[in-house]
Amino acid sequence: MPRGTMLVMNVWAIHRDPELWEEPQRFKPERFDKEGEAQKVMPFGLGRRSCPGAGLAHRLMGLTLASLVQCFEWERVSIEQIDMREGKGVTMPKKEPLRAMCRARVLAGNTNVRKDFL
Numbered sequence: 001m002p003r004g005t006m007l008v009m010n011v012w013a014i015h016r017d018p019e020l021w022e023e024p025q026r027f028k029p030e031r032f033d034k035e036g037e038a039q040k041v042m043p044f045g046l047g048r049r050s051c052p053g054a055g056l057a058h059r060l061m062g063l064t065l066a067s068l069v070q071c072f073e074w075e076r077v078s079i080e081q082i083d084m085r086e087g088k089g090v091t092m093p094k095k096e097p098l099r100a101m102c103r104a105r106v107l108a109g110n111t112n113v114r115k116d117f118l
């Protein structure tokens with residue numbers, strides 16, 4: 001490849017390649033229990049120009065999720081399966097926004113908690 005060539009990878013397609021992934025279209029977080037699977041995901045790019053914020057993003061994602069679980073009680077708004085299809089946009093929005101009910105837990109300073117939530 002000549003020097004200075006710009007190489008653009010289609011990460012979207014790589015992440016959905018059935019030769020690399022079992023049932024690539026299904027939401028199966030347990031797939032990453034298998035050794036080596038996590039190394040096949042490239043959300044932050046690769047090489048010298050990969051995302052310098054990857055470490056911060058990894059830490060923040062865990063912290064954000066844990067804070068949401070620790071500080072709020074969550075309930076579904078219906079018994080229908082959650083629509084996991086993606087919409088269009090740079091930040092990977094869901095096609096149908098996720099709707100859920102939440103209530104601050106007592107430890108988060110909420111004293112107005114229903115008994116069945118305790």
Ligand code: HEM
Nearest residue numbers: 042043044045046047048049050051052053054056057058
């Ligand atoms: C989930 C969160 C994030 C994702 C998925 C993400 C993803 C990416 C991707 C795919 C690139 C392009 C890499 C390439 O060209 O190969 C990039 C670049 C970059 N990201 Fe992130 N990023 C995230 C969070 C962050 C955060 C938190 C920061 C800063 C605090 C950040 C700063 C940057 C910068 C400065 C670049 C340009 C690097 C360069 O061109 O040399 N990103 N990011």
